[in-house]
Amino acid sequence: MVNSYQFTANNVSETRQLASKLANYLKPGNVLTLEGGLGAGKTAFTQGLAIGLGITQIVNSPTFTIIKEYHGKYPLYHMDVYRLEDGYDDIGFEDYFYGDGITVIEWASIIKDILPKQYLNIRIEKSDDNKRRIFFEPNGDEYIQICEEFMANEYFGD
Amino acid sequence: MGEIIMLSWKKEMEKKLERLKTIDLKESVIILGIETSCDETSIAIVQDGHKILSNIVSSQIAIHKRFGGVVPEVASRKHVEVINVLLEEALNDAKLKLGDISAIAVTYGPGLIGSLLVGVAAAKAISFAKGIPLVGVNHIAGHIYANNLIKQLEFPLIALVVSGGHTELVYMEDHHKFEVLGMTRDDAAGEAYDKVARTLELPYPGGPYIDKLAKEGKATIELPRALMDNGYDFSFSGLKSAVINTMHNAKQRGEYIAKEDMAASFQEAVVDVLVSKTLKAVQEKQVKNLIVAGGVAANQGLRSRLKEKCEQLGIDLTIPPLELCTDNAAMIASAGYFSYLKGEWSNLELNGIAGLPLSP
Numbered sequence: 001m002v003n004s005y006q007f008t009a010n011n012v013s014e015t016r017q018l019a020s021k022l023a024n025y026l027k028p029g030n031v032l033t034l035e036g037g038l039g040a041g042k043t044a045f046t047q048g049l050a051i052g053l054g055i056t057q058i059v060n061s062p063t064f065t066i067i068k069e070y071h072g073k074y075p076l077y078h079m080d081v082y083r084l085e086d087g088y089d090d091i092g093f094e095d096y097f098y099g100d101g102i103t104v105i106e107w108a109s110i111i112k113d114i115l116p117k118q119y120l121n122i123r124i125e126k127s128d129d130n131k132r133r134i135f136f137e138p139n140g141d142e143y144i145q146i147c148e149e150f151m152a153n154e155y156f157g158d
Numbered sequence: 159m160g161e162i163i164m165l166s167w168k169k170e171m172e173k174k175l176e177r178l179k180t181i182d183l184k185e186s187v188i189i190l191g192i193e194t195s196c197d198e199t200s201i202a203i204v205q206d207g208h209k210i211l212s213n214i215v216s217s218q219i220a221i222h223k224r225f226g227g228v229v230p231e232v233a234s235r236k237h238v239e240v241i242n243v244l245l246e247e248a249l250n251d252a253k254l255k256l257g258d259i260s261a262i263a264v265t266y267g268p269g270l271i272g273s274l275l276v277g278v279a280a281a282k283a284i285s286f287a288k289g290i291p292l293v294g295v296n297h298i299a300g301h302i303y304a305n306n307l308i309k310q311l312e313f314p315l316i317a318l319v320v321s322g323g324h325t326e327l328v329y330m331e332d333h334h335k336f337e338v339l340g341m342t343r344d345d346a347a348g349e350a351y352d353k354v355a356r357t358l359e360l361p362y363p364g365g366p367y368i369d370k371l372a373k374e375g376k377a378t379i380e381l382p383r384a385l386m387d388n389g390y391d392f393s394f395s396g397l398k399s400a401v402i403n404t405m406h407n408a409k410q411r412g413e414y415i416a417k418e419d420m421a422a423s424f425q426e427a428v429v430d431v432l433v434s435k436t437l438k439a440v441q442e443k444q445v446k447n448l449i450v451a452g453g454v455a456a457n458q459g460l461r462s463r464l465k466e467k468c469e470q471l472g473i474d475l476t477i478p479p480l481e482l483c484t485d486n487a488a489m490i491a492s493a494g495y496f497s498y499l500k501g502e503w504s505n506l507e508l509n510g511i512a513g514l515p516l517s518p
Contacts, residue, residue: 038353038356038357039398039399039402039403043344043345044344044395058341058342058343060341060342060344060345061345061346061395063345064196064268064270064322064323064349065268065269065271065323065512065513066270066512067271067513069513129399129403129407
């Protein structure tokens with residue numbers, strides 16, 4: 001059974017803030033998957049992570065190039081695999097997953113066969129036009145620990 | 159053995175580069191262009207940077223339609239299958255042989271890495287086997303130089319590059335001197351078109367369908383125009399969300415919104431933002447020349463608004479015809495021509511770079 005941690009974001013900047021805080025708990029080699037419909041805020045969540053990692057470049061949609069790379073405290077690899085339906089051997093995902101950066105994958109269910117065993121799924125659900133329910137769903141001990149630390153420090157601690 | 163051959167290729171290039179300095183400008187330069195950055199495979203032959211001798215584009219739209227988007231692996235496999243056929247056709251059309259080619263210009267980014275590599279590998283192989291200089295070209299620079307195939311570029315200029323993957327405002331003082339003034343902070347304009355088309359249940363690619371529907375509808379729905387008074391960056395994600403929300407909410411309430419009206423409203427919002435920022439750049443940089451490039455340049459709504467405004471302001475506007483707005487190798491050959499003349503040649507280590515920036 002996968003643990004789940006639920007958050008509410010009242011608007012897109014709260015989505016970014018949540019992601020930006022989460023970035024402090026991530027380290028190289030971490031893989032995040034993002035699930036949510038068109039316009040749910042997947043790119044916005046990634047923009048928040050980038051802010052948290054001290055990335056100053058514009059983080060825009062990777063739909064066209066599939067993978068975009070940014071450099072901050074750690075490298076950030078932002079992928080959108082929405083259009084990868086028909087095989088994906090050539091992209092070299094493993095180099096990213098087990099590399100020295102943090103990988104964020106939009107529409108990851110399309111490539112679930114090759115995802116690493118442990119990863120953190122972020123599910124974004126629309127409550128209304130602006131409001132979102134955001135779920136952190138850790139897969140594997142490492143990510144449960146990240147979520148527990150995150151909750152302890154950001155929501156119950158201090 | 160391999161190293162010796164490599165060395166002799168390098169020596170030959172050095173000799174050719176040396177000869178370039180003494181070249182008589184009356185001597186014609188013939189560039190073979192190769193473009194495989196996304197869903198089109200294209201090979202073209204262009205003389206002196208502007209005269210198209212051949213421009214063969216193998217459109218793969220028919221395959222991609224099934225998926226509602228570009229499928230990179232399908233794309234790169236198709237590139238491999240057709241690239242040799244296209245090369246032969248391009249040479250036949252131009253009535254030339256590889257021996258007549260002065261240089262090979264190839265797109266090495268930005269784009270889908272698997273697709274880029276097919277073109278780059280082909281270009282390197284020909285360069286190596288035939289001892290022909292190699293020039294790596296930025297795909298966005300290619301779109302800008304599509305205009306040079308219509309009319310010689312005059313500097314300084316502002317270029318608005320709008321396509322499925324890009325929305326950029328670029329200032330150019332001279333050939334291959336790019337200053338990116340602004341870019342999209344989220345979705346590209348063409349991407350917003352595709353995603354809104356999906357919401358309106360229109361076929362892929364969505365741009366032409368929205369453009370067509372927009373003419374039949376009225377822009378009666380209020381939609382946001384992001385970052386309107388805020389620099390040169392663009393944002394189309396909020397607009398996309400507004401369309402999705404408006405359609406969704408209407409459906410929930412059992413109300414009917416005509417697709418034509420939504421298309422017209424969306425298009426007007428996009429055109430408002432693109433045109434106002436472009437004209438601001440033209441005025442602030444005090445240029446007299448505006449060029450538009452990329453697939454969205456084919457959009458009738460954008461074209462007619464820009465034309466009207468530029469006539470009022472006395473700005474010289476160039477927009478290539480449709481076949482040169484979308485991905486093609488003639489534009490790559492044209493951009494490559496000016497790099498070739500400058501002696502900015504590539505070596506055999508040239509590699510595809512998915513996120514290649516226009517200006518370093």
